[in-house]
Amino acid sequence: MKYSPLFWPIQLKGSTIYILDETLLPDKIKYIKVKDYRQAARAIKEMKTRAVGQVILVFYIFLLVIRQNKGRKNLSSLLKKVANTINASRPTLPFKVITDMVLGWDKAQLPVEKCILGFLEKLKNFRIQQAKEASKLLKNKDVVLTHCNISGLMPLIAEFCLKKNKKISFYVTETRPYLQGARLTSWELNRAGFEVTIITDNMVAQVMHEGKIDRVIVGADNLAQSGDIANKIGTYQIAILARHFKIPFYVICPPKSSAASGKDIKIEIRPEKELLKFGGKSIAPKGVKGYYPAFDVTPKRLITKHIHLETKR
């Protein structure tokens, strides 16, 4: 199995974290070196990494801090400080689930470093199983529409299909304003040898109407206890459209967060300038406002199937 660079976009070597700068893809494959937890939190805020990259990064930040402070007396209070910094970086992401987990290990006086490494190993295996699980839902010649980027899982799904002699292809929304679909998903699918066609975010109904789409598969940044999910802005309307056109809508899920339902997930509002500019150039006249909710919530009733992280093998 070959993995996309996006499948595990963060590396930790000694006490340096290497973050794949996803803002530069597909033009450049460049890793940002980080030696400090505040720098790392800033990389999250600036969306240098996203999705599973953020999850891995949060764990690596704790490993970094632990390695840099071996033998320090008040390490626990430092870890709490680190947790607070991370939790405050982006509101929609359930970082607290992760930071609470780490603080919990520390409180229980478990070997935190070992616990983190063990957890990440399990995460990696679970994600591979999720891709396998998703591949079982697909038939030969299926065309899958996806939105944004699910960190290397799409090419993996396609590879699992290929092993069973099922050839699938993809449509991907460009995913404005950050263009994860055009820049990341199309890139990782194309380099893995799979057919992929980009559409703009306003073409979804038309391609569904034309019968071009057999299934929708998206990821999720937050899975509430109720089964509602938060994912990249635009996911909600694709779910409504999929229901309208009777197309199955699958979600590859993270572990459940503490949110009881979608209503309890806070939606991050990002600066309007990120939406009113493209490639440094303004696309709108001065004085015009922009509104940029970075996520939306898709209610459980619109989801055909959740592919959970704790997939049975």
Add this chain to the structure above:
Amino acid sequence: MKYSPLFWPIQLKGSTIYILDETLLPDKIKYIKVKDYRQAARAIKEMKTRAVGQVILVFYIFLLVIRQNKGRKNLSSLLKKVANTINASRPTLPFKVITDMVLGWDKAQLPVEKCILGFLEKLKNFRIQQAKEASKLLKNKDVVLTHCNISGLMPLIAEFCLKKNKKISFYVTETRPYLQGARLTSWELNRAGFEVTIITDNMVAQVMHEGKIDRVIVGADNLAQSGDIANKIGTYQIAILARHFKIPFYVICPPKSSAASGKDIKIEIRPEKELLKFGGKSIAPKGVKGYYPAFDVTPKRLITKHIHLETKR
């Protein structure tokens, strides 16, 4: 009443046509000079002008040809040739309705120049009446979502509202890939003094869900006999979402075309490069395909109200 430059974006002076180059807005207000019908047809194909600008341009092309060929014996056959060139320029637009009208006047030996000028005067008045009619559907403080650009009618609607002490404001989708919403609609509303907020095309469900939108108003490039309409790509999914969220969806219509229903309207597929680039810069890796249907069809059942061109005064 002040008019947006987009309300009547084409001028004819002597035997020169001045076409407002909408691809340069809002950075530059520049008019392209055209002295030849083939050049003018090319400007349509390259989308230098669009929507009502194309309609006006088609009539002005005939005026130009007539003025340049006064006394010519075989003018009728030249007019037919001109009609064919125009009809072939963009498939979804019902240019044939216009060119047939002009050829009909010629065949009936009517004074074609006078007929065209009379028709355009009526068109102008009808459009103003359409804006007035639309304004009657709005209440004070309504927030209107619009898509693409309806050639100066949005500011006019807002001004008619203001006359009745109704203050309305706007959300506009940026309308990828040509960005008519961000570049044209937000520009003409802002310069006319109305509040306008840009969203990307994938935020429609979210802003509707948040209760930010009271009405949707869009234009149409083709109105079939059945009441189905073709309009800029993305209109169809906004109509589905408006129905989902129970928000009225109004369409400002051109005259009916010869298409019996939406199925009879041919959808123009434009070059993928127009979609895979953003501001001249490639947004996708090499080898990845794009699909660019430039229009979609919204069925009559999703339209709350058609505002017809032949509005009663």
